[in-house]
Amino acid sequence: MASLKVVRAASSGACFGVQRALDMTLEARDSGLxxxxxxxxxxxxxxxxxxxxxxxxxxxxxxxxxxxxxxxRSHGVVPEVIDQLExxxxxxxxxxxxxxxxxxxAAARLARDGYLVIVVGEAGHPEVEGISAxxxxxxxxxxxxxxxxxxxxxxxxxxxxxxxxxxxxxxxEAVVSALVDRGLSPKVCDTVCSxxxxxxxxxxxxxxxxDAMIVIGGRNSSNTTRLFEICRDVCARAYxxxxxxxxxxxxxxxxxxxxxxxxxxxPESQIEDVVRRLESFDL
Numbered sequence: 131m132a133s134l135k136v137v138r139a140a141s142s143g144a145c146f147g148v149q150r151a152l153d154m155t156l157e158a159r160d161s162g163l164x165x166x167x168x169x170x171x172x173x174x175x176x177x178x179x180x181x182x183x184x185x186x187x188x189x190x191x192x193x194x195x196x197x198x199x200x201x202x203r204s205h206g207v208v209p210e211v212i213d214q215l216e217x218x219x220x221x222x223x224x225x226x227x228x229x230x231x232x233x234x235x236a237a238a239r240l241a242r243d244g245y246l247v248i249v250v251g252e253a254g255h256p257e258v259e260g261i262s263a264x265x266x267x268x269x270x271x272x273x274x275x276x277x278x279x280x281x282x283x284x285x286x287x288x289x290x291x292x293x294x295x296x297x298x299x300x301x302x303e304a305v306v307s308a309l310v311d312r313g314l315s316p317k318v319c320d321t322v323c324s325x326x327x328x329x330x331x332x333x334x335x336x337x338x339x340x341d342a343m344i345v346i347g348g349r350n351s352s353n354t355t356r357l358f359e360i361c362r363d364v365c366a367r368a369y370x371x372x373x374x375x376x377x378x379x380x381x382x383x384x385x386x387x388x389x390x391x392x393x394x395x396x397p398e399s400q401i402e403d404v405v406r407r408l409e410s411f412d413l
């Protein structure tokens with residue numbers, strides 16, 4: 131019988147913004163406030179379940195907020211939501227990630243200065259919706275492009291670019307390159323979060339050396355999904371799991387080096403559970 135060699139990526143797991151949102155929410159609850167989150171606090175079903183067990187529910191819309199206190203999740207919201215909550219007399223805890231706030235402010239600033247704002251990111255994602263709304267709130271025009279192939283044909287200067295914080299830096303570079311090739315001169319606000327870049331680079335480097343790669347985090351998490359896609363591109367045996375119980379011994383062979391990475395919305399406790407289960411396998 132042989133065990134696996136488990137190696138963690140140099141950078142992985144819950145980022146500052148996610149941990150900050152969790153801490154703010156739990157502190158509010160522990161202080162005796164009745165608390166709910168507007169939408170899932172983070173894109174991690176296990177964390178949402180744990181918060182619910184501690185009396186912190188999820189309101190899917192403003193009309194469902196029945197508690198005295200409501201937490202704005204790490205992805206942020208459109209400005210109108212804050213206004214409506216204030217009008218409803220709710221106590222607001224804004225747990226929007228500071229990096230997301232920076233992107234929101236950059237989009238608004240570009241719009242005020244007369245730029246057509248392009249948000250490079252995933253259409254429909256709450257963070258992207260919030261960033262776009264901040265540009266429109268000051269009277270600007272904003273479009274979303276998932277990549278260079280989604281850029282409209284009739285663009286003209288002045289153009290301003292911001293990017294969803296969890297997007298790969300290479301995607302922003304590709305969009306900028308495509309615009310420059312058209313003879314355009316976009317003003318670029320690089321709002322990619324450094325933690326995202328470090329996680330992606332560390333995961334890619336480890337996946338290139340590992341026999342198998344495990345990426346931990348919610349399947350509804352954009353940044354975790356991208357980590358998995360990056361690992362899958364360089365490691366044939368890459369697997370995305372939310373829980374340690376999903377691990378299957380048949381994925382591995384004796385003596386395998388198994389790399390472990392985790393998305394920015396994955397707490398340390400979930401990573402430790404996966405590592406322990408991997409180390410328990412005898413093949």
